[in-house]
Amino acid sequence: MAPSALLRAAAGALRRRGRFATSLPAISPLSHTPTSSPSPSLDPFLNPTARRHLITLSRRPCLLPPSSTSAVASSYYFERILLPASFAHPFSTSSRSTDEDKDKEKEDILPSPPPLMSASWVDKWLPEAARPYAMLARLDKPIGAWLLGWPCMWSITMAAVPGQLPDLKMLALFGCGTVLLRGAGCTVNDLLDRDIDPKVERTKSRPFASGALTPTQGVCFLGSQLLLGLGILLQLNDFSRVLGASSLLLVFSYPLMKRFTFWPQAFLGLTFNWGALLGWAAIKGSLDPAVVLPLYTAGICWTLVYDTIYAHQDKEDDLKVGVKSTALRFGDLTKQWISAFGAASVCGFALSGYNAELAWPYYPLLAAAAAQLAWQISTVDISDRTDCNMKFVSNKWFGALVFWGIVFGRLAS
Incomplete structure (x- = not known):
């Protein structure tokens, strides 16, 4: 055509x-x-x-x-x-x-879709009905269990017989107790903060804030966690039972501290490092202040470093809601403050190891841990939430370096 x-x-x-x-x-x-x-x-x-x-x-x-x-x-x-x-x-x-x-x-003109979040093992493997409880206990975020568990492992290993490995059964027992106690602490925290969490970007998807669980369900879950924790505590000696039960006062009071003081991170340090006392008591049946007090103090200073970095993720939301933190207290001087706490922490670890008569392998690994802490403090960008979270999570390696230093120092002593 x-x-x-x-x-x-x-x-x-x-x-x-x-x-x-x-x-x-x-x-x-x-x-x-x-x-x-x-x-x-x-x-x-x-x-x-x-x-x-x-x-x-x-x-x-x-x-x-x-x-x-x-x-x-x-x-x-x-x-x-x-x-x-x-x-x-x-x-x-x-x-x-x-x-x-x-x-x-x-x-x-149209905004690009948000990046897909990688699903945790909780979403992949647990039944749908169990997922809110696992999220409430933070089982999808094990970093909290590591930070709570390392002080226990440090003191148990320091209390070991010179030239021998630490009591593996006691390490396993405290490991299970750490997961339970950390989950119970998170449950208490979310119950008390259920009026605040919906207003904070990072916490608005938590089970109570999102409506996945009711407070009544949370209280029942808390009861089951404490009951299991009691079963572990009863396997320790009498002195350790009393010492462990007394930590519950800190567990229940810590979540309220941010409403009254700019130093809630210090109260978290008192709570999270209680294992530095309890681990030694579980092995020895008593406390040696020359060893456990410097170790406990070092852990508190370490907590002030990592939790201040962590708190910088929420400082804008904290100002809106009206809660307090060391991140708001220190402000632009944060690095100077956490540098001082980091130095005090390393000195406390050195003094505790010296009083526990740890051999020379302990100190090179402590120096490596100090370098890791210095790297965190010197490179963290306190205005970048992603970087703050990454530096916070890296503290599991600091705890691991100190632990293996104690192990090798005890074996060589």
Whole structure:
């Protein structure tokens, strides 16, 4: 079919579809001026053969430019010039590119979807009914259990017989107790903070804040955690039982401290490092102040370092809600403050190891732990939530370095 016939056929199709209010005259392919009306033999709406040929051409894909082959050339002209999908002007050859530009502009205006969060093992493996309780106990975030457990492991290992490994059964027992006590502490914290958590970006998805659990369900879950913890505590000696039970006062009071003082991180240090006393007592049946007090103090100073870094994630929300923290107390002087606490922590560890008569392998590993702590303090960006969280989580390696220093120092003594 000649191009002139195609032009006339396209004009007839447009006229039939009602694209224009007025009728279109016939178009000359050379001069683009009106010509006489098309003959019935060439009009596709009057000639069945021409209509079938036009439909066939319109359905062909147009991937190549016009060539010497008349069928391909006709399809190209019909698809790209005469009947594009949408156009501003009936015969504008730039209509399709204009639409593509508009689509790109819309893509630029629309916000990109948020990145998908990687699912934790809680979402992958636990039944749906158990997931809120696991989230309440922070089983998906084991860093808290590590930070609570390391002081216990330190003191148990320091109390070991010189030249021998620590009591593995006691390490396992305290490991289980750490997970339970940390979960109980998180449950208490969320119960007391259920009016605050929905207002803080980082905590608004917690079980009570999101409505996944009711306070009554939380209290029942807390009772089961404490009951299991009691079962572990009863396996220790009498002195350790009393000492361990007394830590519950700190566990229940810590979540309230941020409402009254800028030093809730200090109270967290008193709570999280109670194991430095309890671990020694579980092995020895008493306390040696020369060893456990410097160790306990070192742990408190260490907690002030990592939890102040952690608190900088929420400082804007804390100001809105009206709660307090060392991050707000120290402000722009945070690095100076936590540097002092870090130095005091390392000195406390050194004094405790010296009084416990640990051998020389303890001190190189303590120096490595001090370097790790110095790296945290010197490189942390307190205005970057992601960096603060990353430095906070890295403290599990600080605790591991101190632990292995104590192990090798005790074996070599």
